[in-house]
Amino acid sequence: MKVFGIDPGSERTGYGCVETDGSRHRLVACGAIVTSPRLGFPAQLLRIHQQLSALLAEHRPECVAVESVFYAANVRSALKLGHARGVALLAAIEAGYTCAEYSPAEVKCAVVGYGRAEKHQVQEMVKLLLGLAEVPTPHDAADALAVAICHLHSQRPDVVTEHVRATRSKPKSWRDYIPPGDNER
Amino acid sequence: MKVFGIDPGSERTGYGCVETDGSRHRLVACGAIVTSPRLGFPAQLLRIHQQLSALLAEHRPECVAVESVFYAANVRSALKLGHARGVALLAAIEAGYTCAEYSPAEVKCAVVGYGRAEKHQVQEMVKLLLGLAEVPTPHDAADALAVAICHLHSQRPDVVTEHVRATRSKPKSWRDYIPPGDNER
Numbered sequence: 583m584k585v586f587g588i589d590p591g592s593e594r595t596g597y598g599c600v601e602t603d604g605s606r607h608r609l610v611a612c613g614a615i616v617t618s619p620r621l622g623f624p625a626q627l628l629r630i631h632q633q634l635s636a637l638l639a640e641h642r643p644e645c646v647a648v649e650s651v652f653y654a655a656n657v658r659s660a661l662k663l664g665h666a667r668g669v670a671l672l673a674a675i676e677a678g679y680t681c682a683e684y685s686p687a688e689v690k691c692a693v694v695g696y697g698r699a700e701k702h703q704v705q706e707m708v709k710l711l712l713g714l715a716e717v718p719t720p721h722d723a724a725d726a727l728a729v730a731i732c733h734l735h736s737q738r739p740d741v742v743t744e745h746v747r748a749t750r751s752k753p754k755s756w757r758d759y760i761p762p763g764d765n766e767r
Numbered sequence: 768m769k770v771f772g773i774d775p776g777s778e779r780t781g782y783g784c785v786e787t788d789g790s791r792h793r794l795v796a797c798g799a800i801v802t803s804p805r806l807g808f809p810a811q812l813l814r815i816h817q818q819l820s821a822l823l824a825e826h827r828p829e830c831v832a833v834e835s836v837f838y839a840a841n842v843r844s845a846l847k848l849g850h851a852r853g854v855a856l857l858a859a860i861e862a863g864y865t866c867a868e869y870s871p872a873e874v875k876c877a878v879v880g881y882g883r884a885e886k887h888q889v890q891e892m893v894k895l896l897l898g899l900a901e902v903p904t905p906h907d908a909a910d911a912l913a914v915a916i917c918h919l920h921s922q923r924p925d926v927v928t929e930h931v932r933a934t935r936s937k938p939k940s941w942r943d944y945i946p947p948g949d950n951e952r
Contacts (some may be wrong), residue, residue: 623856627853636860652842652843654846657839657842660843660849661845664846664853665849668850669853671808672854675809675813689781691863
């Protein structure tokens with residue numbers, strides 16, 4: 583199963599494609615679509631849409647997963663993010679996908695096992711789950727991979743258990759940040 | 768010159784196409800793309816995009832004008848509106864148009880001559896400027912026509928004068944709502 587995760591933004595839209603054989607996840611591709619505000623907002627939207635459409639056609643995933651958004655710093659940034667997310671969703675829908683949406687807490691829960699985990703904890707866990715030497719950059723790509731992994735785990739609860747078990751023995755400095763018992767919340 | 772105005776919304780996207788010979792405006796088409804929330808938000812976005820693309824291909828306007836948005840009741844509705852506006856802009860950009868954006872105050876100024884005019888005053892003026900027997904319905908269509916007329920007037924200041932002169936003698940009950948001198952603000 584191949585899942586394509588998207589983390590939309592008007593200036594940086596992260597994407598990450600993850601493949602799983604049911605027990606091990608593999609990174610297929612990840613990156614960020616960077617658009618300069620100098621292009622003008624409409625041209626930025628066009629670029630996000632075109633590049634995502636091209637990536638979906640290239641990787642032909644089985645599913646597309648996107649982080650759901652209910653929060654923004656203010657109305658202005660919500661409007662901007664909404665535009666970018668709208669064209670990103672459209673690229674997936676036009677390619678025939680039903681987008682799976684996950685809240686940030688769901689992504690954190692599925693990846694780290696704790697809904698209020700810090701961003702860097704999620705990124706560290708993405709690195710571990712995909713067996714990478716380092717955290718994928720840019721951070722938007724790592725965030726998109728986390729959404730894709732969240733979808734894999736949501737579909738297959740057994741996969742979560744497998745992976746949490748496989749990674750639990752490794753030293754993880756970020757675990758020090760989680761107060762004991764918080765994982766069970 | 769033919770201008771296509773868009774008033775985006777997630778459930779109702781108004782559109783209106785206006786043609787001018789330089790002195791008189793003519794209504795070409797107007798209406799609203801109504802999408803039921805029952806379809807699901809992604810399907811609503813797809814419908815807005817598909818229908819606007821089809822309308823632009825049908826009417827082949829010279830320009831596309833959209834109301835710029837900086838305000839929403841809250842972050843949640845801003846996100847929703849942003850999505851709809853994003854796919855509406857995309858339809859125009861993909862068809863090769865550079866969208867002209869006008870603030871609500873600019874639209875009111877260009878159509879009524881007063882930046883803080885009421886919604887019904889704008890609609891009444893749209894009716895007068897297009898020589899219609901009644902205000903176009905639904906209201907989203909009238910709003911989109913106002914944006915198109917605003918673009919026409921912004922391009923041709925002489926057209927404004929012509930039309931204001933042509934319509935000034937007609938009885939307009941809404942004028943009673945404007946305190947004397949407010950037009951000059």
